[in-house]
Amino acid sequence: MSPRASWAIMRHEFRVMLSDPSTVIFVVLIPLLMVAIMKELFATALRAQGYESANGSEFGIPAMAVAFAAFGVGYAGFTFFRDHGWGTWDRLRATPVSSVDIMVGKVVPNVMITVVQLLLLFGLGGPLFGLVVTGSWLALIVLILVLAVSLSAFGMLVTSVARTMNQLNAVGSVGGMGLALLGGAWVPVETMPGWAQAIAPAMPTYWAMEGFRKVILESGGLDAVLVPSLVMLGFGVLFTVLSAWRFRFEETKVYYG
Amino acid sequence: MLHIEGLRKSYGEQQALLGVDLDVSEGEIVALLGPNGAGKTTLVSIVAGLRKADGGVVEVGGVDALSRSREVRRMLGLAPQDTGLYPVVSVRQNLRLFGELSGVRRSALRQRVDEVAQALAITDLLDRQAGKLSGGQKRRVHTAIAFMHRPRLLMLDEATTGADVETRGHILDLVQRLAEQGSAVLYSTHYLAEISSLPATVAILDRGRVIARGGVAELVSAHAEPVVELAFHGDPPVLADLAAERVDGDRLRVRAPDPAALLVAVLPTLPPGSLAGVEIVRPDLESVYLALTGRRYQEADAAGAREPADEGGGAGVSAS
Numbered sequence: 349m350s351p352r353a354s355w356a357i358m359r360h361e362f363r364v365m366l367s368d369p370s371t372v373i374f375v376v377l378i379p380l381l382m383v384a385i386m387k388e389l390f391a392t393a394l395r396a397q398g399y400e401s402a403n404g405s406e407f408g409i410p411a412m413a414v415a416f417a418a419f420g421v422g423y424a425g426f427t428f429f430r431d432h433g434w435g436t437w438d439r440l441r442a443t444p445v446s447s448v449d450i451m452v453g454k455v456v457p458n459v460m461i462t463v464v465q466l467l468l469l470f471g472l473g474g475p476l477f478g479l480v481v482t483g484s485w486l487a488l489i490v491l492i493l494v495l496a497v498s499l500s501a502f503g504m505l506v507t508s509v510a511r512t513m514n515q516l517n518a519v520g521s522v523g524g525m526g527l528a529l530l531g532g533a534w535v536p537v538e539t540m541p542g543w544a545q546a547i548a549p550a551m552p553t554y555w556a557m558e559g560f561r562k563v564i565l566e567s568g569g570l571d572a573v574l575v576p577s578l579v580m581l582g583f584g585v586l587f588t589v590l591s592a593w594r595f596r597f598e599e600t601k602v603y604y605g
Numbered sequence: 606m607l608h609i610e611g612l613r614k615s616y617g618e619q620q621a622l623l624g625v626d627l628d629v630s631e632g633e634i635v636a637l638l639g640p641n642g643a644g645k646t647t648l649v650s651i652v653a654g655l656r657k658a659d660g661g662v663v664e665v666g667g668v669d670a671l672s673r674s675r676e677v678r679r680m681l682g683l684a685p686q687d688t689g690l691y692p693v694v695s696v697r698q699n700l701r702l703f704g705e706l707s708g709v710r711r712s713a714l715r716q717r718v719d720e721v722a723q724a725l726a727i728t729d730l731l732d733r734q735a736g737k738l739s740g741g742q743k744r745r746v747h748t749a750i751a752f753m754h755r756p757r758l759l760m761l762d763e764a765t766t767g768a769d770v771e772t773r774g775h776i777l778d779l780v781q782r783l784a785e786q787g788s789a790v791l792y793s794t795h796y797l798a799e800i801s802s803l804p805a806t807v808a809i810l811d812r813g814r815v816i817a818r819g820g821v822a823e824l825v826s827a828h829a830e831p832v833v834e835l836a837f838h839g840d841p842p843v844l845a846d847l848a849a850e851r852v853d854g855d856r857l858r859v860r861a862p863d864p865a866a867l868l869v870a871v872l873p874t875l876p877p878g879s880l881a882g883v884e885i886v887r888p889d890l891e892s893v894y895l896a897l898t899g900r901r902y903q904e905a906d907a908a909g910a911r912e913p914a915d916e917g918g919g920a921g922v923s924a925s
């Protein structure tokens with residue numbers, strides 16, 4: 349592994365991303381719109397759970413943040429398919445960089461973009477919707493980091509099995525949405541049917557929501573997010589190992605069709 | 606510099622390389638010729654570590670390319686057949702990225718970008734978005750990338766396809782300069798004519814095998830003879846004792862190691878007034894290809910594009 353090569357690829361990936369910032373803007377604006385629209389609904393649900401003074405953003409912001417971050421797992425894979433479409437994948441592979449350098453160079457920017465997206469949403473939650481974080485911001489940031497890592501790793505896994513862009517879109521975006529839905533990021537877990545509640549903990553998103561609830565509503569600190577963070581990190585490691593095992597660098601991915 | 610022995614590769618049922626042997630020395634330019642589907646791209650892809658070989662030996666600078674690909678890729682520059690550029694960033698960024706990944710030091714990067722850009726006449730394009738260039742301009746940038754780190758083994762896969770005369774000239778010049786500095790060059794092309802403007806030797810790949818290897822003059826004299834073409838008014842006469850082939854209805858082609866002697870012998874035997882014209886066709890690489898495969902280069906190309914399993918024969922001079 350060569351940090352210099354990964355770093356060069358990372359800088360390049362950012363340059364490519366910034367050449368078209370529309371998606372980044374999209375994944376921040378739409379969740380804010382969703383919170384604005386569903387805030388009252390969420391407030392009712394929270395008050396029913398005993399959070400008397402809740403205004404809805406305490407669930408709405410983390411929920412939409414997680415949902416849209418999960419929705420975006422396809423972007424992690426997109427950077428690979430794009431290179432196949434541009435003919436640059438083989439060019440990258442013909443340079444002396446290792447496959448790990450390429451992976452790190454491509455995935456880390458995705459993690460960072462996800463982190464920025466999440467931070468923006470939580471940051472704007474206060475001024476726009478009166479979100480009050482009763483616990484530790486540091487704990488919140490730890491959750492954001494491990495969530496971004498586990499979702500990007502999930503994106504890698506999807507990329508490793510998808511051969512066409514359509515498959516990536518289907519499994520990535522729709523699968524990501526399922527991940528968020530089942531993890532309790534669209535509606536609170538408590539309001540879901542029993543079977544759904546039973547499988548929710550198998551989703552990394554569930555643990556993110558669990559951690560955010562403790563920090564935002566129950567004054568949680570670092571100790572409170574320890575378990576959720578470790579579980580998410582575990583998911584991240586699992587997804588990474590699986591995708592490393594499954595990823596075929598010489599496979600030709602189909603960008604169109 | 607490049608040593609290939611018994612290299613085999615198939616894609617499922619489709620056999621691409623059936624035991625390729627090829628050596629390229631330092632400072633040598635080898636033109637890799639062969640019709641569509643001959644296996645040229647498969648060959649360079651395996652050397653560059655992009656495809657896995659089924660068997661055989663590939664060494665670059667004495668290093669086993671099949672097991673120590675990364676080490677080999679440090680020595681190697683490849684411009685693949687399909688143009689590959691990041692379209693949303695500038696030409697300069699493309700050159701810098703691949704230069705840096707290929708090991709050009711960052712302090713030397715700017716100067717190297719300028720040098721390569723100048724050699725390929727893309728200096729004016731450096732700050733344009735790569736995706737907004739014309740096809741031929743993209744081709745120049747695409748090819749330029751392979752030169753960034755002055756590779757010891759340069760492989761260009763049909764670099765001049767779609768390039769205008771000027772671009773082709775720039776590319777050939779740069780290839781020659783790199784070879785003069787001691788690099789080995791493997792240069793695949795469909796333009797037989799451009800090989801004569803390079804101090805190159807030739808390897809002809811056909812259906813997964815190298816069927817001829819050597820200097821242009823050497824191959825031509827070994828495998829092909831001049832041909833005399835006689836055109837007639839109306840039906841050509843029958844020439845006694847000569848294996849003549851009738852082409853285009855009213856023409857005869859005759860193989861002739863010594864065209865002058867042939868003409869002296871044949872002309873007096875022709876019916877008066879029947880001869881419309883005489884042409885002496887000097888052998889070239891095209892004739893070598895024809896002699897070796899029984900197919901014309903261009904026709905083989907067209908056939909290869911349609912159906913690789915077209916078994917020899919068909920067009921061509923009748924065996925003599």
Ligand SMILES: Nc1ncnc2c1ncn2[C@@H]1O[C@H](COP(=O)(O)OP(=O)(O)OP(=O)(O)O)[C@@H](O)[C@H]1O
Pocket residue numbers: 616619620621639640641642643644645646647648686913
């Ligand atoms: N990815 C692939 N999957 C299956 N078969 C392939 C693949 N790539 C090449 N082939 C087959 O292998 C053979 C050699 O192909 P290759 O691309 O190496 O030829 P080439 O000499 O580069 O041809 P061209 O002049 O058209 O570029 C062909 O029969 C081709 O159909």
Ligand SMILES: [Mg+2]
Pocket residue numbers: 645646647686762
């Ligand atoms: Mg080819």
